[in-house]
Amino acid sequence: MVRLKRLNAQLVRLSSSYRQRLLVDSAGHDLIAGEHPSLHHLLRNRKRKENRPIRQVVDDNDERQTTSMTVLTDFAAHFRQSFQSIESQDQCAEQLLECELRSIPPGYVDSLIHPLTLDELWRAVAQGKPRKAPGTEGICLEFYRAAWDVIKDDLFQIMNCMVLNGLILDRQVQGQTVCTPEKPPTTTIGDYRALTLLNVDYKILARGIANRLKPILPEIMHPQQHCGVPGTTVFDAVATIRDAIAYADSRKIRSALSL
Numbered sequence: 001m002v003r004l005k006r007l008n009a010q011l012v013r014l015s016s017s018y019r020q021r022l023l024v025d026s027a028g029h030d031l032i033a034g035e036h037p038s039l040h041h042l043l044r045n046r047k048r049k050e051n052r053p054i055r056q057v058v059d060d061n062d063e064r065q066t067t068s069m070t071v072l073t074d075f076a077a078h079f080r081q082s083f084q085s086i087e088s089q090d091q092c093a094e095q096l097l098e099c100e101l102r103s104i105p106p107g108y109v110d111s112l113i114h115p116l117t118l119d120e121l122w123r124a125v126a127q128g129k130p131r132k133a134p135g136t137e138g139i140c141l142e143f144y145r146a147a148w149d150v151i152k153d154d155l156f157q158i159m160n161c162m163v164l165n166g167l168i169l170d171r172q173v174q175g176q177t178v179c180t181p182e183k184p185p186t187t188t189i190g191d192y193r194a195l196t197l198l199n200v201d202y203k204i205l206a207r208g209i210a211n212r213l214k215p216i217l218p219e220i221m222h223p224q225q226h227c228g229v230p231g232t233t234v235f236d237a238v239a240t241i242r243d244a245i246a247y248a249d250s251r252k253i254r255s256a257l258s259l
Contacts, residue, residue: 054179058188075179078189102220115160116208118152124208128200135199136176144200159205172202 056066059074104112125144134140144151161167175196182193217229224240226232241257248255 054186054192057186060189075189075192079177079194083194102222104216105219108216108219112212116156116163118156120208120211121152121156121159121204122148123211124204127207127211128203133178133197135197135202136171136174137199137201139200141200144204155201155204158201159208162205163209168202172199174199 053068054071054075056064057071057074058064060078065071065074125141125148128141130142132141144155162172175198177194177196179192179194181191183191186192214228214230221229224237226236227234244255245257247253
């Protein structure tokens, strides 16, 4: 655990030298083709940041809150109520486990538990979408790509400590919640959507594990499960429901749809 903390701190220090340049690059969508960032883009980026804080909001009691503390308190109370845990019954969980759930074929088990390779790690880094907000550590994906030759060995050790030993720091799995406008005008808390920004190293690890699972998903998932299975999309499930309704309608068959 001490070594993991030391390696993680080293990545944070390396990130600081790239942060200013990446901040300029993050406003690249404002640039004309072939144009270099200038003072205009820096000021525009600064103004955009200044306009992001929520200055006032109407809470769930129809009262207008105008101070930072009351706005933050009301948002926290609203989302705590919206995302509170749902009680589950042990009997229901047992019944679910009694279903014919498919297990991982024996031949695939070893391929899932061996250490990540550098090629797998780079693939996970390369697959990430650019210009995404970082998590609490402030290290964005562009840093991992720009400094890959410098950090790849340390990152390799960190990821395999997490995979093989389950050594994950608390702050690595913590997210930073931001609220983005869902529909204008934004006057009430319900007009905002909560997004949780996760740390990039945690997402790289999840992506690397997901890449290992993708080839065997067709073997362990039900044929009617489409999302996440290579070659299919969630729209296949929608099409299946649509076709079932059309078939019942054309044959005049009484049917019921349960979601």
